[in-house]
Amino acid sequence: MKVSTDTLRLAVPVASLLLLLAGVFYLQPRAMSYNGLNLLFNLAVPIALATIAQMLIMAVNDLDLSMGTFVSFVACVAATYLHDTPMLGVVILLAAVAAYALIGVIIYLRDLPSIVVTLGMSFVWAGLAVLILPAPGGTAPAWARAIMISKPPLMPMAIVASALLAVFAHLLIMRSSLGVLIRGVGGNQRSVQRAGWSIVAARAGAYALAASFAVCAGICLVGLTTSADANIALRYTLLSIAGVILGGGEFTGGRISPIGAVIGALTLTLAGSFLSFLRISPDWQIGAQGAILIIVLALRLLLNRLESKGGAL
């Protein structure tokens, strides 16, 4: 048995993505083209970015329930300040990243449940978003729009961006010292502390990094939709959590996989399209999407059980 457990963990999301893709191509062969793939996946890019953000929070054993409203808030800032007065927009987004780091520090120092704090923050971000953009509107910054509609050769933008994101996140989180530190905090905080590291700094770093990815998600989203709305990304909270779990991550213990998370986000996006191609009425789509999630996660559990039986422990 020379298959590493990491490979095995990645197998489920990859297999489910390929299976769904095969289903879509079977139902709608015309999707098997440059434009078809782009249409299938372009909304997956912001979701994948938000999933990476959520994954960083989950790497330190926390959970972020404000992801959706935060991405919405960023989208609103991007469609207004970042477009009209870029300097001010950048300052606002930097302040938001700093706020995230601060939240991470407060959660650790006061020993608060992250779920409660981020749930509270979700109302703050939602309120700020409504203040900035009371009615849907705004304009995407031209550069964001240009990036999102660019047409690289060979592969559509959505695929290229997802692949780049997966590689970048993998290098950052799985290969760099910072990534090791963040995952170490999730795995055994006391031992990291005993080695003389500052847990406050590590947690602040994880939260700030997460916020940076979420900011990218918001800007990408506005680049795709051209305008924003205070409720534009509310679904992202649960989608990002589902994406992390689908991609082989765990809620606790610092076990995460950036590549898996990106694939998980793609799978979730594709599940929606697949159901549309099946002509399932929109009334049933959310339920059916839930069913797909349950099936995939059940597969994960089954593999986990095999793993623990075959493993050394």
Added chain:
Amino acid sequence: MPQPSPPAVLDVANATVRFGEVRALDDVSLSILPGECIGLVGHNGAGKSTIVSVINGGLTPQQGEIFSDGSRLAAYGIGVARGRGVRSVFQELSLCPNLSIIENTRIMHRTLGGFGWRNRARAIIAASLDLVFPGHGIDVSGKVGALSIAQRQMVEIAMAFSDAGHPPRLVILDEPTSSLDAGLAAQLLAHVRRFVATGGAVILISHMLNEILETASRIVVMKDGKIVAERGAGGFDHAGLVEAMGSVATHQAAIRRSTSALEPVMELSLPKGQPFRACKGEVVGLAGLGGHGQTRMLLALFDHHSPQWWPRRDPAVTFVAGDRRENGIFDLWSILKNMTVASLGDLSRRGVMNDASEAKRGADWKRRIEIRTPDMENSILSLSGGNQQKVLFARALSTRAPVVLMDDPMRGVDVGTKQEVYGMIRAEAEAGRTFVWYSTEMEEMQLCDRVYVFRNGAIVMELEGDAISEQNILRASFEGEAA
């Protein structure tokens, strides 16, 4: 011939550590010289782990000073300790299971950063593993979580001895051989001798007394937070060491009853060692070092006698948890609710709670065990630790269960409360209740009618009546020819 001794690697002077009412360390001084292996022995709660925490900077003593290389260190903490070359291998494994061995090396050595750190970390940890455990066969790029317990322990030990530009000078090994087999343990001890010969210092804590006797150049015996004996290598033999760990003071003679004639109410055969048996009206003690299977057996007893799916009308067993905050009290509830939660069935009719009878039961027990509070409706957290523990006892005793399982319930409880609870247990046992009592405190074992001593997950000795003595329990708890 007075010889100018080299300055101590680390010198702890008059350290005192208190946890609430308990003095974990009482005016202890210990100096560790280079080229010395100190064997630290003592029973659970003797203060070994506390002094180790003080030395590695994890715990700041309320009183006392720490010197290193002849100069006093004012602000001593984990960072300073590591800077001075102090490394620890802890009893509970302390690697990140989700990271690879290389990544764990990166965490342990803060200075290892920069481009290409993976290769450097790989070289460092592989060299150390090869040095300590030749022929170890561990792949350093694998995840720690995938290793066996023994392999994790090996990696952790190698990590402590590894050198990333900052050589280790004092390595603390807390039960390092507990999960290693004899061959690996011999390799480790050989390395300890080599390390000491080159001027390093080691503190070795082990309940394998032979290891201590063979390896240590000086043996320090602790008891009740104090150092009670300290001699050079040849100063102790096995029996002398066991004796030194025991207490000098005599205990009150407990009133014990012979219970051989009573009918057993509970029996459990364990996978190895002797079977367990408890009779009506008996106080059965579970002794031995912590973590040798006592808690696991209590949980097995509980699972065995309580249905998993649907609560029974007449509970067979009830449980008093030792770790109050973890699995004893409900933080947000009142004292009364905390007390009555185990017997809601008795206090309700057709599924509706009867407030009057609940209040009456509360008042009754408040008087009987003297819970010091003006109002039972106050929050449970308004009570002191000892009184919280009394509430947990009242919770268990107010049920109708004939058997009470107790998982080291007196942790962190003051002496006065302990005496009150001892009295209650005795009285309830006279009335026909059975108690199964795990405790790490010798004194409490003296109160039992019969004691099972655990070692490595099995009952290795059954003591009854006057045979229950600290000497006998210690002898059975520590391996060796004396057992």
